[in-house]
Amino acid sequence: MQLTGDEIEQMLAEARETHAQLAERAAEAEALTATATSKDRVLSATVDARGILTDLKITGQSWRELAPKELCSKIVDIVAQAQHDVQERGKQLFDGVGPDGLDPTAGMPSADEMTSMLQGLITQFGEETK
Known part of the structure; x- marks a missing residue:
């Protein structure tokens, strides 16, 4: 299948538009924050x-x-909740933008991985205070 000049121009225009959308969303994602509060509102x-x-x-x-x-x-617990919230908001920003299969969070630790790392620190902290 051979593409015409108009088809190539159309593809390039779509690629430029997608690139611009991704750059805009990436800037928005970089500025995201999330706050979680404990049930008792102390933390x-x-x-x-x-x-x-x-x-x-x-x-x-x-x-x-x-x-x-x-x-x-x-x-x-509240840090893990905030991490989960910011990760979900980041994913929502990129829904429907870019090629199928694009995962903007690829390479980032999941909320579960972060929780596991923090739990390890708690265990270590608990042992050091004995």
Whole structure:
């Protein structure tokens, strides 16, 4: 099958449009943040587009009654929730843009992987405080 000049121009125009859309969405995705708050509203965690913790707020005094391991576990839970939320928002940004099969989150750790890493730190932290 041989393409005509008009067909080639049309394909190039579509490729340019897709590239522009992807660049715009990538900039939006880079600026994403997500915040999760504990049920008791004592803890809140904010993560950036990569899922990296950028802010942790602890309010009130009730957290002082928690064992260190329990406090760490609650922190891990809200960080994991924020990571999941930002990852989902990032995926939604790219829905319907670009070629089929494009995964803009490829290579990023999943929320489960991040939670596992943080749980490992909790275990290590718990052992060091004994």
